[in-house]
Amino acid sequence: MSGLMLLSTTREDHLVAWLAALAIAIHVLESALPSPIPGVKPGLANVITVLALVMFGWRVAAWVSLLRVLAGSLLTGTFLSPTFLLSLSGAAASLAALLVAHALVGQRLSPLGLCVLAAMAHMLGQFAIAYALIIPHPALLNLLPVLLSAALLFGLVTGTMAARIYRQHPAVST
């Protein structure tokens, strides 16, 4: 009656907000790290997406990942820039790979395998967009082996972190 509108929030909304806030904080901290080659980043926020997937399901993981890209770009001032486009395409590719893998093999993949998968998919998705839209020059392909090596290495690192965190917080289902 008074024009006051109450938003009703579910438990899942709160969960998404908390996890996204954590992922955004990691994303922003990481963007301050210097990088030797454009495109090489540890991708620590990946840990949050993978844990959200195994602990709370694909809906929470998808929300956390996309909110992280959107809010992270607003905070670092790259919204709608090429950087944002690359970040979004990487996140979309890794999310797609995670959802397919999780749906197909479920618990047989631990957070370690999921993180490696997500890191590789992130790099490939990002590289495909970079090559197709931003720098369509064959010389860019020379960078791909280095980028994929970094993705594998950081996938193993973030995967180890995610697996250790997961062991301390066993599965919760919503």
Added chain:
Amino acid sequence: MTRADTLVVLAAALLVGWSYTQFWGTLSTPGAEVRIVAGGEEFARLPLNTDTRLDVPGPAGVTLVEISDGAARCARSPGAAGICQRSGWLREAGDMAVSLPNRVLIEVLGDAETRFDSINY
């Protein structure tokens, strides 16, 4: 680490290994021909697989183009800044060297898309 994890890590390692053989084994798109433009008109078009040297006359003097080992370069040019020489050996499609004072352009032709040579943002 589950068996599926091992499979994923192995597949990723194979992909990484494959990418090295694929993209570092050979040059991605070697150019086949070099085109030399002098004063806005095509002066010569030479195959890159035949070693040769060619003098290209222009308003400032003579630019010496050298072809060796499947690559072309501007070996000598009258420009004071040496920008043409500093482009080095031109090997891949799209590589080029330019001497503005002498109005000479050396360009490797090929099938690759060569829409941009650099982008900043």
